[in-house]
Amino acid sequence: LAKTTQPISMDSYEGQEVNITCSHNNIATNDYITWYQQFPSQGPRFIIQGYKTKVTNEVASLFIPADRKSSTLSLPRVSLSDTAVYYCLVGDSDSGGGADGLTFGKGTHLIIQP
Amino acid sequence: ETGVTQSPTHLIKTRGQQVTLRCSSQSGHNTVSWYQQALGQGPQFIFQYYREEENGRGNFPPRFSGLQFPNYSSELNVNALELDDSALYLCASSLTGLGETQYFGPGTRLLVL
Numbered sequence: 001l002a003k004t005t006q007p008i009s010m011d012s013y014e015g016q017e018v019n020i021t022c023s024h025n026n027i028a029t030n031d032y033i034t035w036y037q038q039f040p041s042q043g044p045r046f047i048i049q050g051y052k053t054k055v056t057n058e059v060a061s062l063f064i065p066a067d068r069k070s071s072t073l074s075l076p077r078v079s080l081s082d083t084a085v086y087y088c089l090v091g092d093s094d095s096g097g098g099a100d101g102l103t104f105g106k107g108t109h110l111i112i113q114p
Numbered sequence: 115e116t117g118v119t120q121s122p123t124h125l126i127k128t129r130g131q132q133v134t135l136r137c138s139s140q141s142g143h144n145t146v147s148w149y150q151q152a153l154g155q156g157p158q159f160i161f162q163y164y165r166e167e168e169n170g171r172g173n174f175p176p177r178f179s180g181l182q183f184p185n186y187s188s189e190l191n192v193n194a195l196e197l198d199d200s201a202l203y204l205c206a207s208s209l210t211g212l213g214e215t216q217y218f219g220p221g222t223r224l225l226v227l
Contacts, residue, residue, distance in 0.1 A: 041220070041221065042218075
C-alpha cells in the first residue's frame with residue numbers, strides 16, 4: 001500500500017476554509033484516495049473518496065491533480081465541531097480496504113478556534 | 115438502519131488475563147474488521163472476518179483471535195494480556211470484504227494494569 005504523508009497538525013478559525021494536503025508519491029494505478037475523520041474516543045468516520053480530478057459531497061471536496069501524487073481535502077466554512085484528526089488513506093480498492101484492512105498513518109490534528 | 119455497536123465501552127484487566135470484546139455490525143453488512151488504536155496513533159488493522167471466516171490479518175500475534183457468528187456479529191479475543199495491549203479497539207463493518215467503505219463503531223477502551 002502506498003505510504004502517505006500529511007501535516008501533523010493545523011490550526012484555523014471558524015468560518016474559514018481549511019485545506020489539508022496529503023502526499024502519496026508511490027500511488028499505484030488502481031489506488032483510490034480516501035479521507036476519514038476521527039473525534040476523540042470515537043471510531044473514524046468516512047468523509048470522501050476519489051480517484052482523480054475533483055469530488056464533492058455535502059461535507060467536503062477532494063482535489064486530486066493529474067499526477068495523483070498528492071490530494072487536498074477541503075473543508076468549507078469550518079466550525080468548532082470540525083476539530084478532529086483527519087486521515088488520508090491510499091489503497092488498491094474502492095475504499096483502500098479489503099482483506100488487507102485500512103492502513104492509517106498518524107493523521108492531521110485540525111484545531112478550529114473561535 | 116442500526117450502526118456498528120461495541121461492548122463493553124471500557125474495560126480494565128491485569129497482565130496475563132484474557133479479554134473478549136464484542137461487535138455488532140451494521141444491518142446488511144457481512145464483513146467485520148478489527149483495529150487497535152494506541153494513544154496518539156492511527157488505527158492498526160488486526161484482522162477481518164467475511165461470512166464467518168478470517169479473510170485477512172495484520173501484523174498481530176496469534177494470541178489475538180476472533181470469531182464471526184451467523185448473524186455477522188463478531189468477537190475479538192486477546193489472551194495473555196500485556197501492558198502494551200492497552201488501547202482503543204475498533205470494530206468496522208462493511209457490505210462485503212472487497213474494499214467497500216468501512217463503518218466504525220465507537221470502540222472499546224481497554225486498560226491493562
